[in-house]
Amino acid sequence: MLVYYPSLYSIYLCLLNFSAMSVQLSEQEIIRREALQKLRDLGIDPYPAALFNVNVTSQEILNNYEKRKLDYKNISIAGRVMSKRVMGKASFMELQDSHGRIQVYIARDEICQGEDKTLYNEVFKKLTDIGDFVGVKGYVFTTQVGEISIHASEFTILSKSLKPLPIVKTDADGKIHDAFKDPELRYRQRYVDLVVNEGVKETFVKRTKIMSAMRDFFNSYGYLEVETPILQPIPGGAAARPFLTHHNALDIPLYLRIANELYLKRLIVGGFDGVYEFAKDFRNEGMDRTHNPEFTVMEIYVAYKDYNWMMDFTEKMLEKISIDVNGTTEAQIGNNKVDFAAPYARVPILSAIEKHTGHNLHGKSENEIRDIAQKLGIDVDDSMGKGKLIDEIFGEKCERHYIQPTFITDYPIEMSPLCKKHREDDSLTERFELMVNGKELANAYSELNDPIDQRERFEEQMRLSENGDDEAMFIDQDFLRALEYGMPPTSGMGIGIDRLTMFLTNSSSIQDVLFFPQMRPEKFASHQKKLELTENEKAIFDILKERGRMEIGELKELTGLSGKAWDKGMKGLSAHGLAKVEKTEEGVFVEIVK
């Protein structure tokens, strides 16, 4: 996108380049920069280059020390200082490494064996801040109040932190105080969220485990993990609005993929038994608690299978993933307890509708269905075909009832242009969606491999497109050519990784399972070197320039500014360092600063 607008692009780079501008520092940031200089003055590099050997993690110590005390006589550990409690000649600090936190005991005469106590008195007590990375060597012991701790014999600064972290404290009852929970700050500064909020890392570790459990499952069947293009000349495989970009050398438009289905099927045409891809897809649509413009979908295609086989496969997969990740098939999702143990109920969509509305739609015409939808209180319009109407009815009246994993099967043909017709009813397709907690989790077909039927379905999509449906699919001629060479009967399945992660980590927002959810770019205060005065500031400055120094009331009078405008103007001028207010016995004077 940016290449279309070079001027915007340069403005954007300018915004990003905020570090070059002077930034106002808080008191605490200034103090930390001073500490940095003092360390250097003491001959200590606050950012040493050498590696620091670590031979244990906090978790290992806390788990194993009681059982194997002798193994922890000579340990070396590194991490961030998360709290400091100084008590004269001895102190405690909490050290946080990638696995957790452990308390460290630092006694002055232990880390300073000789006469020189600088390392303790200055470096540790005064120049070490919360957030600094430090290395500690020593042995593990248990304090009088029973906390497993490290007794430090050596203390090393590994990296100085210049920006104070939010302080989150947990009291004796486990109650969290001053939690860092402003969503904007948490998502924009995920690094801080990860450091100070317990449990955030765990969500992301689980996300990765979900993907590796899934990968293991597929690999155990011998299926091949592949990569297909993200930049596509025709965005196919789903109905959605794509992002558009441009390739300079080829001078062609390219789309960011909305799905990878058509490419994976080409690989089945090419002779692979099973292929799968964890794909970042991109859709240029609204954002909310469950939608991010880029998201991850796993799609898998297996030759010589149908959607019945895929249901068995999918439920086995989810059962395994749930156990691998959470140690149980049960998952708490909001107020619901969901059990991922196979097998799952299988309900044809028309039966689901009959059950929850009392209307049997089998063999009903489009108009009859439209009447029923209206009776059910659903907004309908003439552009909606049979498939869309059924989808609406299901979405409004049925979807929310399927809390436990349930395969909803046999969708109407109009909604599924890439799916094979049902073997028993050609108004339906061999498709299922897996519903969990009232939401769609996975979608699968017996893939359409009849090239002539596929061409007709695409042409039907084109007619929809001409009727104004801007999400109808494009015709992908190369994909049709591939099908004409022949694709074996194939079943394919796609599953939303973000949504699955939300379910298995009980997260209510997609932003909680994405490290960096999309946000409007942050504006950084830009204190340009070139001063630009506001109208108010100028009015005051122009008068003051003439006189140099004058009584404040008189100056205000002369400017003719309102109280607020005057106040803003004066504040602005002092902030720029152009004017100074001085209080003397004769009164209050404003002076221009040279």
Added chain:
RNA sequence: GACUCGGUAGCUCAGCUGGUAGAGCAUAACACUUUUAAUGUUAGGGUCCUGGGUUCGAGCCCCAGCCGGGUCACCA
């Protein structure tokens, strides 16, 4: 896109239907060699999101905007 809630110190938040900006933690200084939300004493720290308006006077009221959350709509 609509509605709604919020934006005040580094962080978490108070702020009386308008009158000199507050607390806790954090920070600085002093004391303290097994503490643990360490403690005690003292001190400093503010573009009250931005811009207008009303007013003698606005963190507070009015208008416009920016950013975020929630709900709904659109959308798989």
